[in-house]
Amino acid sequence: MKKDKKVKISKIKAQYLTKKFELLPVKNSGNKVKSLIGVNDKNQTDFWALRNISFTVYEGECVGIIGLNGAGKSTLSNIISGQIAQTTGQVEINGDVSIIAANAGMENNLSGRENIRLKALMVGMTNKEIKAKMDDIIEFSELGPFIDQPVKTYSSGMKAKLGFSIMVHQDTDIMIIDEGLSVGDKTFVDKSKAKMFEFRDKGKTILLVSHDMRTTKEWCDKVIWLNYGEVKAYGTAEEVIPEYEQFAKWFKKLSKKEQDQYKNTQRQAQLDYSVDVLKNDIISQNNTRSRQMGKVLTVGLNNSKDNHKLSLLSKCFVALASITFIWIMLVSLSDVTVSDSIKSPFDFVTNHLFKAKPVTKNQGRGKKSNSNQSSMTNKKKASSSHSKKKSSTESSKENKAVTDSTYSIQDGDSLSSIADNKGISVESIQALNPDIDFNLIYPGQVIKIPASTDSSTAKDNEGVGQ
Numbered sequence: 001m002k003k004d005k006k007v008k009i010s011k012i013k014a015q016y017l018t019k020k021f022e023l024l025p026v027k028n029s030g031n032k033v034k035s036l037i038g039v040n041d042k043n044q045t046d047f048w049a050l051r052n053i054s055f056t057v058y059e060g061e062c063v064g065i066i067g068l069n070g071a072g073k074s075t076l077s078n079i080i081s082g083q084i085a086q087t088t089g090q091v092e093i094n095g096d097v098s099i100i101a102a103n104a105g106m107e108n109n110l111s112g113r114e115n116i117r118l119k120a121l122m123v124g125m126t127n128k129e130i131k132a133k134m135d136d137i138i139e140f141s142e143l144g145p146f147i148d149q150p151v152k153t154y155s156s157g158m159k160a161k162l163g164f165s166i167m168v169h170q171d172t173d174i175m176i177i178d179e180g181l182s183v184g185d186k187t188f189v190d191k192s193k194a195k196m197f198e199f200r201d202k203g204k205t206i207l208l209v210s211h212d213m214r215t216t217k218e219w220c221d222k223v224i225w226l227n228y229g230e231v232k233a234y235g236t237a238e239e240v241i242p243e244y245e246q247f248a249k250w251f252k253k254l255s256k257k258e259q260d261q262y263k264n265t266q267r268q269a270q271l272d273y274s275v276d277v278l279k280n281d282i283i284s285q286n287n288t289r290s291r292q293m294g295k296v297l298t299v300g301l302n303n304s305k306d307n308h309k310l311s312l313l314s315k316c317f318v319a320l321a322s323i324t325f326i327w328i329m330l331v332s333l334s335d336v337t338v339s340d341s342i343k344s345p346f347d348f349v350t351n352h353l354f355k356a357k358p359v360t361k362n363q364g365r366g367k368k369s370n371s372n373q374s375s376m377t378n379k380k381k382a383s384s385s386h387s388k389k390k391s392s393t394e395s396s397k398e399n400k401a402v403t404d405s406t407y408s409i410q411d412g413d414s415l416s417s418i419a420d421n422k423g424i425s426v427e428s429i430q431a432l433n434p435d436i437d438f439n440l441i442y443p444g445q446v447i448k449i450p451a452s453t454d455s456s457t458a459k460d461n462e463g464v465g466q
């Protein structure tokens with residue numbers, strides 16, 4: 001009796017799988033701002049690496065996955081091994097899965113031995129089991145003393161050997177080999193093939209992702225041919241491989257321009273794809289069961305939210321924070337305070353933007369100097385109720401450069417105005433500066449100032465440099 005007369009046990013069942021990746025937008029400042037506040041045009045960046053994939057793999061089968069570069073082979077094997085999630089659809093796995101991929105799965109800073117331990121723990125092996133198998137794994141890997149070196153120092157062939165050795169000793173029901181052996185040397189590949197045949201004969205299920213048609217023919221009962229994210233054919237190796245080879249021959253014969261044209265058309269279809277297209281495909285594929293299909297789709301779609309995209313609330317928050325930040329920046333480039341700018345935004349924008357705040361040496365030094373800082377409102381009042389002369393005297397006050405006991409004469413100063421401003425008598429200034437003729441004082445001339453009894457004036461002078 002032939003084996004295939006038995007009831008077949010499904011090990012992998014994929015239904016209506018899709019995988020959408022978000023392509024990074026072309027780098028320019030406009031796109032950066034858009035992506036910051038999450039308003040990128042969605043359809044321009046969605047790329048459907050897998051479109052409506054359905055197939056079943058049964059116990060004991062070895063199934064090859066073939067296709068041109070970028071067809072979606074690794075994406076599919078990563079979904080099956082649980083490393084990434086599908087966008088829509090379902091994948092039912094009946095058993096444990098292990099995967100060996102040319103570039104995946106190793107912790108580069110750990111040694112080979114530590115990686116063996118880590119991987120074994122990840123598939124649920126106990127410490128005792130790991131200890132029992134460690135020597136066999138190391139021997140199978142042929143890495144000798146290099147097993148205790150960090151994996152980052154390994155060649156790609158050495159990594160493949162380590163990965164394959166770990167996998168064959170994990171003894172899982174389903175094994176996925178994604179180009180894992182393409183970089184190994186011939187003796188190791190032959191040894192590995194023998195091991196794989198052994199597994200297949202034991203009834204394990206194997207998925208082989210490969211560009212090598214000879215190995216695929218030799219190993220696999222069935223083959224899935226992926227083309228730009230779609231299943232182009234799924235059948236026996238005898239049927240599908242010649243079809244694929246014919247296609248590859250046809251493609252090679254095309255001129256460079258025709259090849260590019262073909263690729264661009266296919267890639268555009270991957271960009272234009274959507275869940276609506278998928279739904280229509282499913283309905284047209286199977287009208288009678290469309291309701292059930294809708295349910296399967298919904299299950300997948302519930303998990304297919306673009307998590308990295310901002311919610312509406314977050315977008316509002318980011319926008320508000322950005323506006324606040326920009327506003328504060330503008331206020332810092334004006335001569336008013338934030339609260340004044342909010343009270344009269346129009347006046348702020350038209351009259352105060354890019355006007356530097358008046359800088360006084362007394363700024364920020366206690367009550368008096370703070371109260372001297374002109375707010376927009378105070379300024380308005382001042383300009384309407386004070387004479388020009390008074391304003392200029394005030395500004396002269398603000399610009400005084402004095403110390404505790406000295407004062408530098410400003411343009412327009414007179415003995416009496418200095419005495420008035422300081423709240424001290426003319427006589428006391430004269431007494432302290434007997435050598436100075438106050439009828440002939442000039443800007444920049446330094447005179448001595450007696451200590452004042454007026455606390456505010458004293459504060460004015462406190463600690464100010466010459």
Ligand SMILES: Nc1ncnc2c1ncn2[C@@H]1O[C@H](COP(=O)(O)OP(=O)(O)OP(=O)(O)O)[C@@H](O)[C@H]1O
Binds near residue numbers: 068
């Ligand atoms: N993280 C990602 N973000 C965006 N696009 C991706 C991502 N991963 C894969 N892709 C794209 O998905 C498509 C399928 O990639 P995948 O690696 O599955 O192809 P493949 O058939 O394994 O290719 P190869 O034979 O070259 O290994 C490619 O166009 C690839 O650029």
